[in-house]
């Protein structure tokens with residue numbers, strides 16, 4: 001594949017992935033044979049419903065009345081002033097029902113599951129936001145829900161575990177491997193292999209085998225479609241840059257995708273730098289990894305010289321993942337988007353700054369995007385505009401923040 | 410003729426079913442793997458399937474997951490596994506060896522590097538659990554150039570059309586997964602397995618093996634009635650797990666279980682050859 005800049009202008013982004021789910025050399029369908037037929041069935045159903053007026057109307061109605069969309073695009077005036085550079089606009093996904101962007105995707109997939117006659121939803125979760133969003137829509141549709149969550153994350157995100165249980169979901173602790181998000185994904189895949197007939201697997205990010213990276217992107221693109229319209233209405237111009245944190249990459253691609261053909265809009269995906277890239281303890285496969293195959297697709301990964309997936313570290317459970325959605329790997333190689341990282345400490349700092357200057361407590365995942373946005377705003381200077389995806393609110397993280405600061409709640 | 414083809418030809422001539430045990434390389438310890446491979450052959454293995462440990466084995470149940478973790482605790486990587494096969498080959502030039510594993514370790518070695526190294530080590534077949542024929546790409550040619558047989562799974566969910574695609578790509582044998590699930594789980598529905606195996610036979614001249622969930626001599630014998638080969642993994646690995654710290658006991662128990670399966674399988678086959 002070519003990664004010259006010249007190619008970039010000619011790319012029609014709406015034509016990706018190809019029919020087999022490839023974004024250049026990335027993506028695809030690397031799964032045990034048992035899942036090939038269910039994935040084909042899912043793809044066929046999704047392609048049928050993605051243009052079905054009834055399906056789209058129901059999705060829009062739920063987004064409006066159940067989630068509270070459109071989410072506002074908010075100018076962070078005091079913070080902008082403090083930084084003294086480009087204007088910083090926040091796309092307020094934190095105001096969605098359940099407190100993050102994750103709900104957009106779970107509604108889309110759950111509506112699809114009902115139409116396919118599946119009665120049992122399963123999901124993996126890291127920070128618990130996707131698990132809560134899945135449990136929420138399962139409760140609303142009267143479907144059974146099982147959520148796989150790494151034993152370590154269950155410790156870190158106790159309030160979300162309880163929320164899922166209140167909503168009637170069964171939360172299954174995963175004790176294999178590193179006991180975090182990647183292992184929860186493994187376990188959910190194994191459940192699906194075993195219960196393919198009645199079960200729908202709701203993947204929470206733009207990873208996994210085709211059609212998930214495409215389907216989750218499409219459902220999350222409501223973020224970017226709204227933001228594009230809102231910024232044009234409010235300022236009469238497109239933004240100079242977009243910034244979003246990248247765990248698996250769903251909130252980032254949701255914001256980026258509707259702007260991909262706007263060549264003048266720069267895009268920055270922010271990975272978790274943990275203790276710093278040079279420490280090796282981070283979760284930044286795009287910044288410091290290599291291409292490989294994990295969880296059903298080819299993408300950048302954190303791996304050792306034997307091809308084993310290595311443990312990641314981030315203060316935020318939702319970014320603690322050794323892979324990334326394949327479309328991001330492709331956007332990196334063709335240089336349409338730029339991927340950077342910020343450390344735990346920088347994210348914590350940004351967490352406090354936004355809280356104190358705007359009265360918005362962001363999720364720790366989101367705080368990574370905020371930390372980079374602050375640097376970028378200073379760099380770009382006044383007269384420019386940045387949209388940051390405020391992917392979630394930080395209520396779930398107050399225990400983590402307090403503990404880091406030696407406070408017992 | 411490849412070692413696998415030659416072995417299946419002999420078996421057919423003798424009216425016998427192939428018994429194919431699986432162990433994870435490096436489990437319970439890298440020092441024991443080659444010894445264990447020879448012991449499997451002594452106990453009646455016709456083909457030995459060697460697992461390449463992987464950190465994220467999504468097709469495997471808890472038994473083989475733990476086997477991978479034990480092997481990885483000793484740092485067993487894909488190059489180490491190939492070195493073990495090479496050492497096995499020093500004393501056994503006949504028994505076919507099939508590598509079973511996941512895509513990422515192969516990716517990191519590079520397709521050509523992997524294929525050449527595997528062939529040099531004396532590997533005969535390669536089964537990559539998370540690699541359907543559609544995603545083979547250049548690996549297909551690399552395996553062919555090195556005379557390695559690509560082995561594919563057919564599942565209970567596989568459609569007729571895909572079954573045909575898989576049979577077109579497969580060499581060595583076709584591996585039918587006898588249940589919906591991961592390795593080591595579930596109960597088998599013998600009738601549906603028989604039907605599916607017949608379907609595969611109608612599409613290819615290759616032998617058909619059956620595996621996943623075969624954990625006793627009785628089940629092995631029953632599968633031998635419908636298939637050309639019986640693959641046994643988790644049941645053996647469970648014995649390794651139970652005796653992980655006593656290497657003699659591992660060899661004894663694993664051999665004992667396999668021998669009982671061999672006996673049951675041959676008892677089934679006997680009337681046909683009589």
Ligand SMILES: Cc1ncc(COP(=O)(O)O)c(C=O)c1O
Nearest residue numbers: 129247248249250251318391392
């Ligand atoms: C608030 C929030 N932002 C971001 C993420 C990261 O996921 P993704 O990269 O798919 O948006 C998570 C994941 O849990 C999250 O909860």
